[in-house]
Amino acid sequence: MLRGHRGRADVLGRAVERWGPDFYEHVGVGFELPAHFSKLTARENLAAFAGLFAGPVDKPARLLELVDLADAADRPVAEFSKGMQMRLHLARALVNRPRVLFLDEPTSGLDPVHAAAVRRLIRDQAAQGRAVFLTTHDMATADQVCDRVAFVADGRIAAIDSPRGFRLAHGKPTAIVEYRDEDVVRRKESPLADLGRDGTFAELLRAGSVETVHTREASLDEVFAAVTGARL
Template sequence: MIQVENLVFQYPGNDGPTLKGLDFSIAKGEIFGFLGPSGAGKSTAQKVLYKILEGYKGQVNIDGKNLSEWNNSYFERIGVGFELPNHYLKLTGKENLELFAAFYPNGKKHNSAELFEMVDLQDAMDKPVETYSKGMKMRLNFIRAIQHDPDILFFDEPTTGLDPVNAHKIKQHILDLKNQGKTIFVTTHSMETADGICDRVSFIVDGKLVLTDTPRNLKSSYGKEAVTVDLKGGKTEEFPLKDLGVNPQFLDFIKQGEVKRIHTLEATLEEVFIRVTGKSLDHE
């Protein structure tokens, strides 16, 4: 669906390129994530892909066709969820949504009332956006991006500014979109978001992709293939995952008292990121 080869981009007036030769591909129906700290080039890469930034070097193909050869019809196929809320504050939520809906052909558009209901904004749809909280504006961003039923979706930090409940709902909606066959490119510095929704993630640091794999592989290959068993009373022991079910020490140990907790020792994505890149995800 999306193939990117040796993508280089430099902002006019900057000393060096922001993107330094990115190679990646995203298959149809996949959720692919860029995980990296602020300023790593995540949003810049997305902006090239949704044609806001021109003058890049390298090859970008969408459905086998060079990005530069796509005309305005490309924008009918994509939806963009921006990092920050961007709406007309004097218009109502519904007016904002309907304004941008008017630019798309009628056939595939979702019903706006259903979209508002989907993100629990039905009571606010006729209120001016200037009365919305940041989280409400972000949910409006989300439904604006999907209202024309695009095949490809770009979400830039989709859970930023959302409370945990709404962040969870948005992640669930993104997974639903994947199940409908949508191709989704997410950028985030939230390990939890990347881990929760992405089929594959790439670590991006200083404009370069350092590593690409599934969150599961990354966590297991950088973690320890073992479990820790905690018993009530404070006893704790570690056992290798291999042949755990027939390991006599393990079986003996869990009979010694009430098991409080058993947990694997796989690394978190954040730990993997720090070990691979030497940088923290909060790095500015």
């Protein structure tokens, strides 16, 4: 639909223009804004979309169990919260057992418990051999889920690396020490390499006032700002 583009895209070892309608049998898509038949139940929605495929499909009951919606299987989707709709949307993307899975902001609108469950589910799909292509502004999700991350700015890929590679390349590892000074908890941050040579840290340890010690690396938010020149 976009004009003036260049390049080549291969899906499952074949150029996109060489695919016919059977291409969609192998692809699952979850958009950021879920769209369902609101008067139908969750089970009926999945059955309806399963009917669009010629190949094997998963059973609605199994998919609903997978996204923790088994108890709501026979409720009209109009009664669902946004988080429930997002999870049903993910189940729908898996209904045709896709080999390639495209997900757009899959944790949007989810509470921390369900967001963590969705991240695990996405990793499980990759572990089963599916190619998962994820677009998100949620750097925590990118960090925890993705093997490779591409930062896009002004319509172009600015950089590609693993989350760990980005953090190591752009971060300055530091150690953060929280210690108690009488009744006040104070915080001291210094380069990780200097920790062993820091006399103050040794004194705090001997005094028994250190409460926490942890390292800090660059977050993907900070890396994105450094790579693209954007402000946080």
